Amino acid sequence: MIDRVITSGTFSLDGGTWDVDNNVWLVGDAREVVVIDAAxxxxxxxxxVGExxxxxxxCTHAHNDHINAAGELAELTGAPIRLHPADQVLWDQVYGQAVAYHPLADGEKIEVGGVALEVLHTPGHAPGAVCLHAPxxxxxxxxxxxxKGGPGATGRSFSSFDTIIDSISRRLLTLPGETVVHTGHGDSTSIGAEAPHLEEWIARGQ
Structure with missing residues (x-):
């Protein structure tokens, strides 16, 4: 039902470039899948994906390391690319008008393999950042x-620490504690493991 591909490349923003490993998540069944973050x-x-x-x-957001394989994968599979339109400014840095996407909306449900993925708009790391909840x-x-260990980075353009903390506290930490959190980089965690540390993150970010 859930599979992961780890891919490696670079993340570039604000004139800097860093080596990164990305988690690409596949959700579905033996017939169909949704790909989360084609990196x-x-x-x-x-x-x-296979057959x-x-x-x-x-796309959970439009930083280049999360979308830089989306255009080619769309060509290979014929699948539509989905992105929250608030990340247009970041999308344009990678694709401009050369590759089109279909807008995601907060609360939308994406059905695949008998599972519903609910879109949660969680700005902060990027204006159009979303999470996908499969209850x-x-x-x-x-x-x-x-x-695992805290919120995403907010020290670069188009990001906001206060906004990401608000998104996490209102949209994510209200989910059941046993909810497993599959992240864009690194190890998975759970809502229950992260929720007790909210005040620490706020203090650390001030």
Whole structure:
């Protein structure tokens, strides 16, 4: 039902470039999947998809390391790319008008393989950042909004610490504590493991 491909490449913003490993999540069944965050290597992602239909390529946000394989993967699979339109400014830095996406909306449900992924708009790391909640699976795909050990980075353009803390506290920490959090980078965690540390994060960020 849930599979992960780890791809490697670079993240670039504000004139800097960093080496990164990204988690690319596949959700679905033996017939169809949704790809969450097509990063770096479209061929590796397509190989893991195999003969299944890709219903959508969902971008949790438009930093280059989360979307730089989306265009090629869309060509390989015929799947639509989905992105929250508040991240247009970041999308344009990678694709401009050369690649189109279909807008995501807060509260929208994406159905795949008998599972519903609910879109939660969680700005802060990026204006259009979203998480995908699959309550039937007890899982949240958090992109770069929430990691094991704290919130996503907010020290670069188009980000806000106060906004990400608000998003996490209102939209994520209200989910059941047993909810598993599959992140955009690194190890998974849970809502219950992260919730007690909210005040520490706020103090650390001030």
């Amino acid at each position: 770096h290597d479209a061929r590796a992602i397509k190989d893991r 299944r239909t890709v219903k959508a390529i969902v 039937d699976l007890g899982v949240l795909f958090s992109g770069d909004t929430l990691f």
